[in-house]
Amino acid sequence: RDYQGAPTGTDIECKGWRQEAALRMLNNNLDPDVGENPEELVVYGGTGRAARSWDAYDAIMAELRELDDDETLLVQSGKPVGRFTTHERAPRVLIANSNLVGKWDDWEHFHELEAKGLIMYGQMTAGSWAYIGTQGIIQGTYETLAALADEHYDGDLSGKIVVTGGLGGMGGAQPLAVTMNHGVCIAAEVDEGRIDRRIETGYCMEKTDDLDDAIEKATEAAENGEPYSVGVHINAADMLEGMLDRGFVPDVITDQTSAHDELEGYYPSGYSVEEADHLREEDPETYVEESLDTMARHVRGILDIQDAGAIAFEYGNNIRGQVKEHRDMQHAFDFPGFVPAYIRPLFCQGKGPFRWAALSGNPEDIHRTDEAVVDLFPEKEQLHRWIDLAQEQVEFQGLPSRVCWLGYATDDDGLTERARFALRINELVADGEIEAPIVVTRDHLDAGSVASPNRETEAMRDDSDAIADWPILNALLNCAAGADIVSVHDGGGVGIGNALHANNHVVLDGSELAAEKARRVFTTDPGMGVIRHADAGYDEAIEQAEKSNVAVPMRDRP
Amino acid sequence: RDYQGAPTGTDIECKGWRQEAALRMLNNNLDPDVGENPEELVVYGGTGRAARSWDAYDAIMAELRELDDDETLLVQSGKPVGRFTTHERAPRVLIANSNLVGKWDDWEHFHELEAKGLIMYGQMTAGSWAYIGTQGIIQGTYETLAALADEHYDGDLSGKIVVTGGLGGMGGAQPLAVTMNHGVCIAAEVDEGRIDRRIETGYCMEKTDDLDDAIEKATEAAENGEPYSVGVHINAADMLEGMLDRGFVPDVITDQTSAHDELEGYYPSGYSVEEADHLREEDPETYVEESLDTMARHVRGILDIQDAGAIAFEYGNNIRGQVKEHRDMQHAFDFPGFVPAYIRPLFCQGKGPFRWAALSGNPEDIHRTDEAVVDLFPEKEQLHRWIDLAQEQVEFQGLPSRVCWLGYATDDDGLTERARFALRINELVADGEIEAPIVVTRDHLDAGSVASPNRETEAMRDDSDAIADWPILNALLNCAAGADIVSVHDGGGVGIGNALHANNHVVLDGSELAAEKARRVFTTDPGMGVIRHADAGYDEAIEQAEKSNVAVPMRDRP
Ligand SMILES: NC(=O)c1ccc[n+]([C@@H]2O[C@H](COP(=O)([O-])OP(=O)(O)OC[C@H]3O[C@@H](n4cnc5c(N)ncnc54)[C@H](O)[C@@H]3O)[C@@H](O)[C@H]2O)c1
Ligand SMILES: NC(=O)c1ccc[n+]([C@@H]2O[C@H](COP(=O)([O-])OP(=O)(O)OC[C@H]3O[C@@H](n4cnc5c(N)ncnc54)[C@H](O)[C@@H]3O)[C@@H](O)[C@H]2O)c1
Structure with missing residues (x-):
């Protein structure tokens, strides 16, 4: 092929x-x-x-x-x-x-x-054809760490060390997101090729086999307030135990190994990648047991490091759910997920990882959209900072793309941020200022598109975490509104049976039809985030609904 | 209220x-x-x-x-x-x-x-506003028994005794469906008021407290080849044991108590309805245990009666699944479900319980549709017989309605049976021959709208029973095609977590818009039944697809 x-x-x-x-x-x-x-x-x-x-x-x-x-x-x-x-x-x-x-x-x-060839794992954006490489997750990771920095460190990670695991398709964004926030990142990764790939594409600075070396360089960089990242070729569970043994306590601890899948995602300790891959083939049952044993040590490491003073959060790979279910670790959820900790306030306003790709393949088209977004939202300083950083530090992969967290907030014409942006781009396509149509899509992790009790809907205020009516309504409504692709997936980042979520694409080809679709879909889609969180009783969402005239039937009537 | x-x-x-x-x-x-x-x-x-x-x-x-x-x-x-x-x-x-x-x-x-007030049980047509009373299920029950009669008794139930349980909203159709097929029905029902209701509305002939009496009268009627039905005021499990004790073996044994819900649907033996309702309030845990114990005896009764020579089938209430799961009865599935036994060949052709209601409330409007359906399908003798029987014996409840099993088969213009019918009715509304719009809908149990491993998708040829992509695609596609109401439910007849299914309504108001919607939805909706079963490898579906030019991408290409 x-x-x-x-x-x-x-x-x-x-x-x-x-x-x-x-x-x-x-x-x-x-x-x-x-x-x-x-x-x-x-x-x-x-x-x-x-x-x-x-x-x-x-x-x-x-x-x-x-x-x-x-x-x-x-x-x-x-x-x-x-x-x-x-x-x-x-x-x-x-x-x-x-x-x-x-x-x-x-x-x-x-x-x-x-x-039997009857089903496929769609993950989130894989099966819905909306994945855009590590560049897709980088802004989300950057925003999450920025939110963490806002809450704990006056908005900046300089001098702080973040420890994590997994440098795969998504996890690979972590070192860069940390250094973009001026911090230091130590990331465990068992697969050396993955570290190399992140270094090649500028997402990670160095690699090493030697934990002492990593800790030393990281500590030095942190002391100097310099951004630094290193991929350590080691199993994450082993690394955390190594850190504890050495009395090393980072500032922040998280993880993005593919723990949601104990057979095909996570690597057990005590095996090289090749040995583990062989074991998986030969004896999947043993693989699963070893994998879950390692996960239990991994979570124990996170909890111990948290006890020693670090800020811990789960980064959406369901490692807590896995060891609670399969290793009966009742205290696994003693550290929070990243959504309730940092993302939900954004969801309440319909904000989520809105993204677009230039179908022309021409990077100039994205630069044109960058200008448009800065132009349209002159008051959004953080957004401008992000666009600058992205232009400097994020290499395009495949079709040139950009991610921005835009939401529902409406202007005087009642147009949401997302709709305003899409309509502007559609005009630029119509005027020939952009060479070919732009396709707009988003992550399945978005304001009103997902039910996932161990991640996006963890600890909802009204306990509605597990109710899956919402992503189904999201998909149906976006279909009704005229999105060009609509998808519904089970599983995704937290594993099969743990989440249901929907996605959509709208193609901005400069036509009146595209404008119509964009106006509707970029109202309904973030709007679902507002009503879902208003229904759950979040004040931020109720305020957003009131400010932007979103219909919330049971509240609007006495 | x-x-x-x-x-x-x-x-x-x-x-x-x-x-x-x-x-x-x-x-x-x-x-x-x-x-x-x-x-x-x-x-x-x-x-x-x-x-x-x-x-x-x-x-x-x-x-x-x-x-x-x-x-x-x-x-x-x-x-x-x-x-x-x-x-x-x-x-x-x-x-x-x-x-x-x-x-x-x-x-x-x-x-x-x-x-906590956060969710509701939608069953199938309840939460989607498509229930039309016992008249809704009567044709499905009639068709199922006719299919059984075709297979085992030369197309007629005269002289045969059918034993069942449950005379609720759906189950109440059973006695009439049996007598319409010229047979004899004995139905156990613990709630006397339910028996009275079926007698008032002409669905059941007599009631008794005395099992001997019921068996005697039923046997006599069967010997004389006369239709007869009796509701026995007794718990179904007790009735079956009573029959076995007496050495009485019916010809057919089934059940439609609400066994899918052990707490709020099924009644345990040893309690009157009032006593049981009280127990449910006071001590739901004991209720559930007693209820499941009775179900286990109930299923044992069905299996013993099957062993004694009767034809047994489960009528979609998941009583087999319940006792297999909660009472570890591994042989519970030794009698088949009604779908693989009698309904699947119809699903392969996109046939299912298509139904419509006269929004005017005027029975004349339905009589006009009856004529139209006879007129449109002159070759469908069984359909004519059904319309005659329904006009004679099925009382309207609420909005006058009719049910017919129509499918995908296309005419020279490529219009499906369902589309042809809907377009004709839309014309009659436009011409004023029908007083007010007709709304067309169907059961969630339909050809391509449901995943339900213990019922509609039991024992699929390719083992795809549990795959729920299909009902989601059905809902999305019907939404895309322009149905006026679209719904997706979990649970339904077999209980929460056991099925996912979708429904839709199209309103025929005589407009061009309605014609457009009808043409599309009544192609996509039964079409999903054809492609779902073609994908699973059913010859009847593959033939239907070929005959009617339904696109089946992986088959259409070499
Ligand atoms: N915030 C979110 O919404 C979000 C975003 C991205 C990823 N995730 C979740 O994070 C996880 C990673 O996603 P991905 O796309 O990067 O997956 P991936 O499979 O591409 O990468 C996972 C990486 O982890 C490494 N790994 C596995 N077990 C390890 C171990 N014990 N020690 C060290 N390294 C190990 C693998 O070699 C691989 O490189 C998934 O569970 C994903 O669902 C969540
Ligand atoms: N073919 C299908 O697709 C199909 C159609 C209809 C109903 N069902 C299933 O059949 C069941 C009945 O549906 P319904 O709408 O009639 O429900 P319902 O709750 O209205 O009626 C159930 C009746 O069973 C009686 N009952 C309960 N336990 C009993 C017992 N142990 N002995 C005797 N009587 C008992 C109740 O008093 C009640 O009248 C449900 O599980 C439903 O999902 C399946």
Whole structure:
């Protein structure tokens, strides 16, 4: 197979830009600069795939090329299963990945069905063709650490040491996000190739096999207030124990190994990557037991380091849930998840990781959007700082892209931040100032699109953590509003059965139809975040609803 | 509260017939002639509700009255939570009921959240406002028994005795469906009021407290080849043991008590209804244990009667799953479910319980549709027989309605059976031959709308029983195609965590918009049944796809 990544330029293979956008984004996911293992169709997050098989991929490509402007393609766990006539305002592609009926909704049944070729792990943005590489997560990680710095360290991480694990597709953003906040990062990673990759792309500065060396250099940099990052080639559990043995206590401790998947994501201690991969093949049961044993030590390490004075938070890989369930560690949840700790106030305002890609492949198009966003929101200083940093330090991977956390807040015309931005970009495309259409999408982790009791909806004020009506309504509503791709996934970052979430794409091709879709979808989508959190009783959301005239039926009536 | 049922006539309270249809159907669900316990907002199937609370009901009514033709109302587990601008071709109401994230998707978590007022049990048609009383299920029950008769008794049940349990909202159709097939029915029901209700409405002929009496009269009627039905005021488990003690073996044994819900649906033996209701209040844990103990005896009774020579099948209440899970009865599944036994071949052709109601409230409107259906499908003899029987024996409840199993089969213009029918009715409305719009909907149990491993997707050929991507795609696609209400529910007839299913309504108001929506939705909706079963490898579905040009991407390409 020849992984070219996305086609670029202004000529299209499909019958319209909406279909073309789907085709380019699918292939962008599989760009060797973007996806982690395109050969296996794996995009990121352990086994998150873009298509169920290469045959399914070929069939999707062929369908997209032939799809009419009033047709809709159906994709079931990475396989195209139907095509029906709908209409122009409806989505062109509908996707449902990894969904299982509740009682069967666990890894055991999933793997059984996967082995039979009947289902695929869609992760979040992998199966919905919205992954844009580590650049996609970098801003979220940057924002989270900035929020942490705001709360604990006067808005800056300089002089602070952050310890973490995992330098994969998402976790790889951590060292750069720390240094962008002027801090120091020590990251454990068992797979040396992953460290190399982060160094090549400028996300991490150095690597070492020697923990003492890492601690020494990190401490020195912190003392000098200099940004520094190092990937340590070691198992994370071993590293934390090593730190405790040495009496070394960092300022912040977290983790982004793929602990959500004990078989295909997390590496047990005592094995090299090759040995572990071999064990997984030969004896998956033993692998799982060893993997969970290591996770238990890993969590114990985090808790001990927290006890010693560090700020600890779980970074959305469900490592707490895993050891609570499988190793009966009742105190696993003694450190919080990052959403209630740092992100929920943003969700209440409909803010989330809004992102867009230039279908032209031309970086100039993104620079044009950067200017537009700065221009549109002159008062958002933090956003300007982010755009500057991103332009300086974030290399494009695959289709040039940008991420900004925009929300619901409306202007005098009642347009949300997201809608204002999208309409402006659509004009720039219409005027030819941007070479080819821009596709706008987001993470599944967004304000009103996910139910995930160990992550996005952990510790909701009204205890509604596990209610999954919301992501389903999100998907249906965005479909009604005319998003061009709509998807619903089970699992994702926290593992099968632990979350349900939805995503969407809107293609800004400069047309009136695109403007219409953008105006609606970028109201409904962040709007779901506002009403979901208003319903749960969050004041920030209720205020946002009042300020921006969001209908909240049971509150609006006496 | 004053339960008036649905408003009728040609004047409307809402801004359009689509919204008015939603309002009338919601209230029709709560018509005392239709729903089982409107005071508690309970429609049928144990605790299947139409709205979360009376406050939520009031807010829904107010929202529907004000909803514009380009707005969409969001209902989360029976509570209105949002209203957004979409467009005319989009649905007016989107509903998600009872959905929980997989790992929390069980009765324990559900009841906890329900007690906090955060969730509602939507059953299937209760929470989606598509229930039309026992008349809704009668044809499905009739068809199932006819299919059984076809397979085992030359197409007729005369001289045969069918034993069952439960004369609730759905189960109450059983005696009439048996006698319509010329057979004899003995049904156990603990709640005498329910038997009385079935007798009043002509669904059941007699009642008794005396099992000997029931067996004697039934045997006599069977010997004379006469239709006969009797409700026995007794617990079903006790009745089956009584029959075995007496050496009485019926021809067919099944059950429709609400066994899917051990706390609020099923009655334990040894208590009167009042005593049991009291126990449930005072000591729910003991209730559940006693209830499951009775279920275990009940299933043992069915299996013993099967061993003695009767044809046994489970009628979709998950009684097998319950005792397998909670009483470790590994042989519980030694009798089949009704779907693989009798219904799946119909699903392969996109056939399912298609139904419609006359929003005028005028029975003449339904008679006009009866004529239309006979007229449109002159070759369908069984359908004609059904229409005749229904006109003679099925009393209207609430809004006059009719059910017919129509499917995908296309005519020369490529129109499906369902689309042809809907377009014809839309013309009759346009021409004024039908007084007011007709709303078309269906059961959640339909060809391509449900994942339910113990019922609709039991024993799928490719083992894909538990994959829930399909109902989600069904809902998204019907939303894209322009259905006027779209809903997604967890649970339903088999209990929380055991199924995911979707439904939709289309309002035929005689407009071109309605024709467009009908043409699309009545292609996509049964089409999902064809592609879902084609994907699973059923020949009947593959043939249907070929005959009717349904796109099946991975088969259509080499
Ligand atoms: N904030 C969020 O929403 C969010 C964002 C990103 C990732 N996540 C979660 O974080 C995890 C990582 O995501 P990813 O895309 O980077 O996954 P990935 O599979 O691409 O990378 C995981 C990395 O961890 C390494 N690893 C596994 N076990 C290890 C161990 N015991 N010690 C050291 N290294 C180990 C692997 O070699 C791999 O490089 C996932 O669970 C993901 O769901 C959450
Ligand atoms: N084919 C299908 O798809 C299908 C159709 C209809 C109903 N169902 C299932 O059948 C069940 C019944 O549905 P319903 O709407 O009639 O429910 P319902 O709650 O209205 O009625 C159930 C009836 O069973 C009676 N009952 C309960 N336990 C009993 C016992 N041990 N012995 C005798 N009577 C008992 C109750 O008094 C009640 O009248 C449900 O589980 C439903 O999900 C499946």
